[in-house]
Amino acid sequence: MGHGRVVACVLVLWCFLNEVVSAIDYEDALGKSILFFEGQRSGKLPTTQRVTWRGDSALSDGQLEGVNLTGGYYDAGDNVKFVWPMAYSVSLLSWSLIEYQQQISSANQLAYLQRAIRWGTDFIIKAHLSPTTFYTQVGDGNVDHQCWERPEDMDTSRKLYKITSSSPGSEAAAEAAAALAAASIVFKTVDSTYSAKLSSHSQSLFDLADKYRGSYQVSCPFYCSYSGYQDELLWAAAWLYKASGNRSYFSYVVNNQGWSQAMSEFSWDNKFVGAQTLLAKEYHAGKTNLLKYKTDAESFICAVMPGSSSTQVQGTPGGLLFIRDSSNLQYVTSSTLVLFIYSKTISSTQTGGVQCGSTFFSAAKIKAFAKAQVDYILGANPKQISYMVGFGTTYPTELHHRGSSIPSIKTLDTKVDCNGGYTYYNSGRPNPNTHVGAIVGGPDVNDQFQNARSDYSHSEPTTYINAAFVGSAAALLA
Numbered sequence: 001m002g003h004g005r006v007v008a009c010v011l012v013l014w015c016f017l018n019e020v021v022s023a024i025d026y027e028d029a030l031g032k033s034i035l036f037f038e039g040q041r042s043g044k045l046p047t048t049q050r051v052t053w054r055g056d057s058a059l060s061d062g063q064l065e066g067v068n069l070t071g072g073y074y075d076a077g078d079n080v081k082f083v084w085p086m087a088y089s090v091s092l093l094s095w096s097l098i099e100y101q102q103q104i105s106s107a108n109q110l111a112y113l114q115r116a117i118r119w120g121t122d123f124i125i126k127a128h129l130s131p132t133t134f135y136t137q138v139g140d141g142n143v144d145h146q147c148w149e150r151p152e153d154m155d156t157s158r159k160l161y162k163i164t165s166s167s168p169g170s171e172a173a174a175e176a177a178a179a180l181a182a183a184s185i186v187f188k189t190v191d192s193t194y195s196a197k198l199s200s201h202s203q204s205l206f207d208l209a210d211k212y213r214g215s216y217q218v219s220c221p222f223y224c225s226y227s228g229y230q231d232e233l234l235w236a237a238a239w240l241y242k243a244s245g246n247r248s249y250f251s252y253v254v255n256n257q258g259w260s261q262a263m264s265e266f267s268w269d270n271k272f273v274g275a276q277t278l279l280a281k282e283y284h285a286g287k288t289n290l291l292k293y294k295t296d297a298e299s300f301i302c303a304v305m306p307g308s309s310s311t312q313v314q315g316t317p318g319g320l321l322f323i324r325d326s327s328n329l330q331y332v333t334s335s336t337l338v339l340f341i342y343s344k345t346i347s348s349t350q351t352g353g354v355q356c357g358s359t360f361f362s363a364a365k366i367k368a369f370a371k372a373q374v375d376y377i378l379g380a381n382p383k384q385i386s387y388m389v390g391f392g393t394t395y396p397t398e399l400h401h402r403g404s405s406i407p408s409i410k411t412l413d414t415k416v417d418c419n420g421g422y423t424y425y426n427s428g429r430p431n432p433n434t435h436v437g438a439i440v441g442g443p444d445v446n447d448q449f450q451n452a453r454s455d456y457s458h459s460e461p462t463t464y465i466n467a468a469f470v471g472s473a474a475a476l477l478a
Contacts, residue, residue, distance in 0.1 A: 024378050027107045030473035032391055034109055036437030036466045037116040039403070042081060042151065043071035043123075048115075053408035053433040057151035061138050061158055062126075069138050069160070072123030076462040077401035079151045080139035082219050083127055084172040085268040087179040089463040090120035091239070092337065094182035095274075096471030099341055103477040113470065114186065121183045121198060124176050129162075131204050132212070136172045137161035141222045148402055148421030152409040156418065161218045168214030171225045174232035175271070177205035181239035199243060206236050227270040230259040235271035238278040250287075253279060257292040262299035264312040265323050266334040268464050273300045277338050281345045301342060302356035304335050305369060309357030318382040318447040319372060326457045329387060329442035332373055333468035339370035340475040367475075374472050377439065382447045388469075389461070390436035397430035398453040400460035404435040405453060425453060439465045 038051040042058045061081070062069030073089065075082045097104060097113050104110050127135040140157040147156055163169035180202035187195040210233060215225050234253055241249035253275070266273035277300075279293035303312040304321060313335075316322050323331040346352060347363040354361050372380075379386040379394070386392035389399065399405065406416055406424045411432075416424075424432075431453075438461035443449040449458060 024375060024380070026374075026473050026476040029374075029378055029388060029391055030104070030107050030470065030477065031109055031112075032388060032437035033439070033466050033469045033473055034112050034116055034437070036435065036439075036461070037073065037119070037463065039435050039438070040073045040075075040463055041071075041119060042074055051436075053410060054403060055152040055409045057154060058138070058158065062135075062160065064158065065160055067129060067135070067160075068126055069123070069135055071119065071126065072138075073120060073463050074151060074403075075464075077399065077404075077456070077460045078141070078144050079149075079154050079156070079402060080141050080144050080222075081123075081137065082141075082223055083124065083134075083136045083138075084175055084216065084219060084223055085462070085464055086120055087124055087172070087175040088268045088271075089467040090117055090124070090179040091175065091182050091235075091274075092334070092464065092467035093117050093120070093470060094179065094186050095341075096337070096467070096474060097186050098182065099344065100471055100474035100478070103474045107474070107477060114190065117183050117186055118194075121180060124180060125197065125201055128176070128201050128205060132165040132208055133162060134164075134169075134173055134176065134205065134208060135160055135162045136169060136216070137219050141219070147418035148406075148425045149416055149418055150403050150406050150409060150421070152403075153415050153417065163208070163216065163218065165208070165212045168208075168212040169216030169218055170209040170213050170229035171216040171232045171269075172218075173205045173209035174229060174236040177202045177209060177236040178232070178239045178271075180205065181236065181243040184243045202236075202240060202243070206233075206240060209233060209236065223268065225269060227272070230256070231271040231275065234259060234275040235278075238275045242278060253293070254289055257290075260292050260296050262296045262303070264300065264303035265331050266300070266338055267331060273297065273338055276300065277342055277345075280342070284345055284349050297342060298354045298356075300338065301354045301361065301366060304339070305354075305356060305361055305366065308359055308361070314445075316443065316445055316447045318376065320376050320381065320443065320447065321373060322445050325444060327441035327460065327462065327465070329377065329439055330462060330465045330468075332377070332442070333439070333465050333472060336370045336373045336472045337468045339366050339373075340472055343367040343370070344475070370472065371476060374469075374476060377442070377469070381443070383443065383449055385449060387440055387442050387449075389438040389440070390434050396440050396449075396451050396459060398428075398451050398459060399431050399435055399438060399440060400453050400456040401431065401435060401438070404431040404433045404438075407432045435461065437466065439469055441465075
């Protein structure tokens, strides 16, 4: 192809993407990203349920040990309740609301987001049976993953897993503490009694995590701890300080600054960047003994910003951050949320940006890059596909999602058993239930996407992909 034709093709693509960007409705994307959580609900559904293809499910959860563990969220396209990533999702939803409440309210999504948060926190409170007992998983992941059935038909083992003082799991307990602390801020002026309850459970869960230290491996091989528990302890302590103002939590993060490490990802496993971003805000507010957190937070910015002399994260040819191939959009949405929040934090500081070697990134430039990531997800990409289901005209139709891929129990009221669901899994047809708002794992490193139910690394949605996206979409309404 001649040079002139190459230039022409690039210009055509550039013009098309600019047209897509100018047409993106971020308010619609925000609403749909929150709606997704109603499709992930477990338990007895409320009369206000908007995702009508779902029905009640897992109503006997916990009965094996005489406890009530109904409710909460299925983490992804399966029917297991993994509490560690569930709590992380709740933390992100609460953080998004705290940072962008005005924008979320102006989009008439505040009540919906509060309900999404409370659906998670109500379950976490139930799971925290005593000061030293916390249930961290409902369902056997290995057994569940051998079946393809709707949650409403689920007849697989609802085995229970828990952590205690003698069988610790600091990551899960500390993440739950962070989630409840953040949520206590959300509900402080809405329901002060509930907020106080969240705060009490949060402090107790933190004590469980910190006093009885031990790495959480119960949910392996699905959710294994690779980064250890120090990141969750800092993350939880930062939220507890922000929520309560208790100086003991401030002393905790000051005394344990040595744990903080410069990172290039923020995820359900690795919370260092989240803690650093929260505490860098305190640094900029005058608490200069938190310098290490501010330095590490800015190392993350430098690691992900293109053009930085210390970039550690590659991008796809189309400009998408690419950390790893398995559900890459989880890292994109979490990184984007941090970029938006940090740009907001530094926009009013004297420096107004981040110095990465010889390159200076202003708050506006950081926010612009974050916006480009959101735009890519919503359709401004080489495939011209929205990776949010139900947004735009072209989006994934064969989600790796049990409930979405089998006809609704409202239209097919006969039981679809463990093996019977594979008829739908292997059909090659679009899912009969459109899981509006679900963001899938996304494209590969070359911007390619195979719309295939079997390709779970790219076609499966998760609560934590969406939870981080909520704040990013709200930031663009500012």
